Amino acid sequence: MGAPLAEEGRDPGRVRRVLGEAFRSLSVRNFRLFAAGQVVSVAGTWMMIVAQDWLVLSLTGDSATALGTVTAAQFTPMLLLTLYGGRLADRYDKRRLLIVCNLVSGAYAFVLSLLLLAGALELWHIYVFALCLGTVNAVEVPTRMSFVSEMVGSELLPNASAFSAAYFNIARVAGPAVAGLLIATIGTGPVMALNAVSYLATVAGLRMMRTSELRRAARVGDRGGVLDGLRHTRARPDLTLPMALVAVIGLFGLNFQLTLPLIAKTVFDADATSFGLLTTAFAAGSVLAAFATTARRGRPSGRTVSGAAFAFGLLEAATGWAPTYPAVVVLLLMTGFTSIYFAQAANHRIQLGSDPQYRGRVLALYTLILQGSTPLGAILVGQLTEHLGARSGLYVGGLVSLAAGATAWLLDRPAPHAKPV
Template sequence: MRGMLAGTFQSLTIRNFRLFAAGQLVSVAGTWMMVVAQDWLVLSLTGDSGTALGVVTALQFAPLLLLTLYAGGLADRHDKRRLLMAVNLLAGVLALALAALVLTGQPRLWHIYLFALGLGTVNAVEVPTRMSFVSELVGAELLPNASALSAAYFNSARVVGPAIAGLLVARLGPGWVMLLNAASYLATVGALRLMRPGELLRGGPGRAGAGVAHGIRHLLSRRDLLLPMVLVAVTGLFGFNFQVTLPLLAKTVFHADADAFGLLTACFGAGSLVAAFATTLRRGRPAFGLVVVAAAVFGGLECLAGLAPGYAAAAVLLTLTGFGSIYFAQAANHHIQLGTDPAYRGRVMALYTLVFQGTTPFGALLVGRLSEDLGARSGLVVGGACCLLAAAVVLVPHRRQRGSPNQPRSAPVSSSPSGAHAT
């Protein structure tokens, strides 16, 4: 048991990663508090409009679609630690501005639209930079463990943040929750400042000629990477729209208040947290078959959550759906990242971010409109069904590939510190 616990938390023996995880835990909890407050405010301003909620989500994720590949190049060319400090400070300023608008006057829907677009622009730089920065903190050998622990603190915050936010929104209003979110960004900035730069496992400077096009060509030449990337794209587009589906399910189906909505979101986060800890012991690259099965199980659970007959059943099924969502996301992430040539890893992970989160604006608009026309349950049921179908479809070329005598071999995973940094 002691050995298992030591293996689970092995990355936390590295001081820089401990600081990073602590700062992120506080900041991400603030972000999830903000999500609850923002979504509740949007529904209150618009008479429970699923379309308006979809627009907010689309604006928040659209910059990822447009800017992530460029941001991946920025992360390869510049100091990731300093870049993360800058974007977190900017996000804090944006959150403070919105909190001030809500606390001092009548908030308007366009205020929230502008904030969502601004925060999305910041996140387009922050997400690929943060993902590639983890390898500088721990190196390639501990990358699966650190990635799983990152998912664990993210989902710990997803449990704590919404539960607290539900209580605060009901008693103090959304403005104070937004103010706390603005302050939470200081935790990440402080943690980054306290790190020892000399202990970071950095590679050499990025090559000017190694641009985004080279990363795309590398991905297209590797079917063992391309098929899971297609599965990630479809699942991200249709299945991961919980920022739209959960508030609509809580308010329009179960007629819940802010406390109960926060609890549903916390249940989803609790399942995600268990899945994150379940993957911390992974040391090698998961098989593609595991990625496909995880996608199918997640899709099935999402369908069942959409059909839940009551609030209690929905809470249980959303807990299981949360487990399935993170187990799939971690399996896909590790399969792609650990199968990529280290020289292309930064750009491939930028593409991963693009297809996983960059498709969210389209999915949010589709699911928001579908939920408004056919009811909140339809967003979950249709999203889960699309994930099931995608899992079945990608198995066909995968089986052909396995049966081919000229099947390409996966790229080796470098265990050296220099291999952890994408050039």
């Protein structure tokens, strides 16, 4: 009697169906080319981040101020120029714009690696590189996000977006690990050079695409500006509510780059290996959530977004009060899952609900809110933990996120014909 059940449990057809469902956006040739290039490029970017941070600390005698200056130099152009970058994405051919952005970023990285290999690199060179890269990213990020819908269409957009989040989080784990090994064996210069070459993978994928298969929206022309995109968003409560949730949770809840090291070192007296396990647990949860959301087929409801925000806040607050190190590891796995599930749900609700003619500018606003709230939130949470202890950053951020999710749930009024996802 047990054999048929065992065979049923190992049904290869069912496994193939599940995998086919998870990776169905890869059936689109253009997206396959883009994803392959992005996997290489994103891994190179994370390698570069580790090499750059290591280099700055080596040049400055472990100066946290210098490291913070590099981060500020890279993110400031994104805060100032991302809305204009979204305007360019709506006005010009996104594929060509991405080719230019990747070539320019690769050229910057190549020049930096040459200076380093020649022994001529100075700290101000890194500041300039970070500023230039941030300027390019202000255009590249909203263009890349809005280009996904042109490759796969609205039906496959949630799956393609979730798959992109999955490989990004995998690269976030693998890239730094590989970079650490390479820096120890071949040095930071060759790692920088590898990052420069990695941009060519995305360029190659974009060049090989069949442009006739892209689903291009009508362009806005010369009269459509940044303010038109803001007015479009403001007139849509179904867009402004998830935007507001992203702002609040990004400000108070998504500060793990600050809270995790503090928890590890000051609460549990963890060494580097134990701290790495906390980071890995959070990243593993993020990857699982990204793959879970590949099953989504349409636009999520507003209450799916607010419910995910509520669950994230509850788990983050619980992590702050966790009594033991193993409990923190388990809770961080679940918190990482809900953080990405919320971010993906908000992204899909905003992207699938916006008019294609405004999508670049709407996603630029989304990026601006998400990126802009992070450094400000780090300052606020840093002050909080200074006075109330390391745990406070997690449980206060969690409680604020929980309250924001509950408020959004109460404010949301689904239309009678809406179909929650």
